[in-house]
Amino acid sequence: MGFTVAIVGRPNVGKSTLFNRLVGKRVAIVHDMPGVTRDRRAGAATLLGMDFTVIDTAGYEDATDDSVEARMRRQTDQAVEEADVALLLIDSRAGVTPLDRHFADLLRKAKTPVILVANKCEGRAGEPGLYEAYGLGLGEPVPVSAEHGEGLSDLFFALQPYAEAAGALNDDEDEDAVEQSAEDQDEEAANAAEEAKAAARPLQLVIAGRPNVGKSTLVNRLLGEDRMLTGPEAGLTRDAITSEWEHKERRIRLVDTAGLRKRANIDDPVEKLSVSNTLEAIRMAEVVVLVMDAAAILDKQDLTIARMVIEEGRALVIAINKWDVVEKPDEAMARLRDRLETSMPQVRGVPCVTMSALAGKGLGKLMDAVIEQHKTWNRRISTAKLNQWLEEVVAHHPPPALAGGRRLKIRYMTQAKARPPTFIIFASKPEELPEAYTRYLVNGLREAFKLPGVPLRLFVRGGK
Numbered sequence: 001m002g003f004t005v006a007i008v009g010r011p012n013v014g015k016s017t018l019f020n021r022l023v024g025k026r027v028a029i030v031h032d033m034p035g036v037t038r039d040r041r042a043g044a045a046t047l048l049g050m051d052f053t054v055i056d057t058a059g060y061e062d063a064t065d066d067s068v069e070a071r072m073r074r075q076t077d078q079a080v081e082e083a084d085v086a087l088l089l090i091d092s093r094a095g096v097t098p099l100d101r102h103f104a105d106l107l108r109k110a111k112t113p114v115i116l117v118a119n120k121c122e123g124r125a126g127e128p129g130l131y132e133a134y135g136l137g138l139g140e141p142v143p144v145s146a147e148h149g150e151g152l153s154d155l156f157f158a159l160q161p162y163a164e165a166a167g168a169l170n171d172d173e174d175e176d177a178v179e180q181s182a183e184d185q186d187e188e189a190a191n192a193a194e195e196a197k198a199a200a201r202p203l204q205l206v207i208a209g210r211p212n213v214g215k216s217t218l219v220n221r222l223l224g225e226d227r228m229l230t231g232p233e234a235g236l237t238r239d240a241i242t243s244e245w246e247h248k249e250r251r252i253r254l255v256d257t258a259g260l261r262k263r264a265n266i267d268d269p270v271e272k273l274s275v276s277n278t279l280e281a282i283r284m285a286e287v288v289v290l291v292m293d294a295a296a297i298l299d300k301q302d303l304t305i306a307r308m309v310i311e312e313g314r315a316l317v318i319a320i321n322k323w324d325v326v327e328k329p330d331e332a333m334a335r336l337r338d339r340l341e342t343s344m345p346q347v348r349g350v351p352c353v354t355m356s357a358l359a360g361k362g363l364g365k366l367m368d369a370v371i372e373q374h375k376t377w378n379r380r381i382s383t384a385k386l387n388q389w390l391e392e393v394v395a396h397h398p399p400p401a402l403a404g405g406r407r408l409k410i411r412y413m414t415q416a417k418a419r420p421p422t423f424i425i426f427a428s429k430p431e432e433l434p435e436a437y438t439r440y441l442v443n444g445l446r447e448a449f450k451l452p453g454v455p456l457r458l459f460v461r462g463g464k
């Protein structure tokens with residue numbers, strides 16, 4: 001069936017509308033498509049010149065033979081298994097519902113990559129749901145309006161790397177070379193466009209940390225007294241407060257769930273770290289500032305939070321607060337760097353800013369780091385440059401030989417998405433590529449393309 005895309009999601013989010021938009025009038029009769037069973041529709045779709053097969057899972061809700069949930073799950077599982085990419089649709093006007101979360105949980109466990117699509121975003125009506133959609137932990141949602149045909153180019157760009165990866169392996173080499181040099185020139189433009197797009201929206205910031213490190217003091221400092229609190233507002237967690245300001249012409253939007261945190265512990269004299277509240281806050285963020293106390297850096301709770309930030313794929317900045325009471329700053333700094341390197345190798349080079357929220361020192365540096373990390377987190381690297389690099393590192397240090405003396409072949413690489421930078425490598429026997437070798441590649445990527453401190457994702461897939 002070539003490159004195949006499944007549309008999944010709960011009833012009424014607009015699956016059929018999107019399906020119809022993508023296939024126009026060329027809907028295939030389902031039973032004619034090999035591998036597609038009766039209750040899913042498949043069609044030949046075109047999007048800005050990219051051809052693919054689209055599978056729609058709408059319609060199961062009419063079934064009476066067993067529970068909707070069970071059917072839904074079977075439908076989704078099968079469609080997703082058949083597809084190269086799944087589009088999880090949500091209705092951004094309705095916001096994220098428990099059923100959406102259920103789908104997100106299912107899909108997170110699937111091997112097929114998922115693109116989160118926020119439908120019904122025409123005008124600005126979908127904006128609240130768009131922010132909320134980050135909370136599904138599936139990365140950046142692509143805003144579209146299936147009914148009005150808006151956002152389809154963004155959808156194209158989200159699908160393109162997967163289509164390219166699926167198809168580019170069949171291209172002959174000359175064609176590849178031409179395409180790649182053209183693409184190289186596009187890289188700067190792509191990054192500039194990405195930056196412009198990102199700058200138009202406020203940078204979504206969350207301050208996290210265990211109790212008593214100085215989060216509230218920092219938030220108050222950042223906001224100052226004259227700033228307006230906006231919220232609580234639709235689309236965010238019930239008790240979240242947001243506020244906006246500018247740092248060096250960049251709009252910053254702080255999401256603060258501290259109200260929730262304090263209230264939940266009202267009967268508890270010693271405030272404890274609430275992992276679920278922290279996770280909820282992290283999911284609201286693009287950048288997380290993890291505040292630590294200079295007197296007790298990287299204790300277990302600090303590491304727990306850092307791990308959550310990395311797993312959620314957010315950009316991380318570490319703030320070492322209460323630096324005003326540190327007696328030997330140089331020694332403390334050296335110790336700190338050392339501990340960071342050994343405790344958090346997944347984010348090697350993570351920015352680490354010393355500050356005093358109480359004295360109001362280091363806030364400018366902190367915000368500079370936040371903006372810089374956000375840029376790195378949004379970086380795009382051209383396929384040409386990636387493959388040139390891949391060829392060099394593989395030649396320099398080939399993957400270990402397989403049993404029987406044959407070599408595992410690493411064929412091709414592409415960046416699937418930014419936020420966080422996510423790469424796919426195609427190899428002859430992906431399951432036999434050792435963990436250590438993947439780590440070697442990730443470290444190399446970080447060095448070569450200057451991606452310090454952001455979580456990087458690298459998937460290894462079987463080449464066709």
Ligand code: GDP
Pocket residue numbers: 009010011012013014015016017018058059119120121122144145146147148
């Ligand atoms: P499905 O159950 O997921 O297949 O959803 P449908 O495609 O049947 O759409 C459900 C409802 O949402 C219909 O009333 C559509 O007209 C409406 N709808 C679909 N896409 C959009 C959109 O982009 N904007 C708005 N406002 N409504 C939409």
Ligand code: GDP
Pocket residue numbers: 209210211212213214215216217218321322323324325355356357358359
């Ligand atoms: P939160 O629980 O993380 O929100 O921490 P708070 O902001 O409530 O601060 C906890 C305690 O640390 C308070 O007594 C603050 O005055 C103090 N504190 C916060 N920032 C600093 C700082 O930069 N230096 C010093 N010495 N104390 C601080």
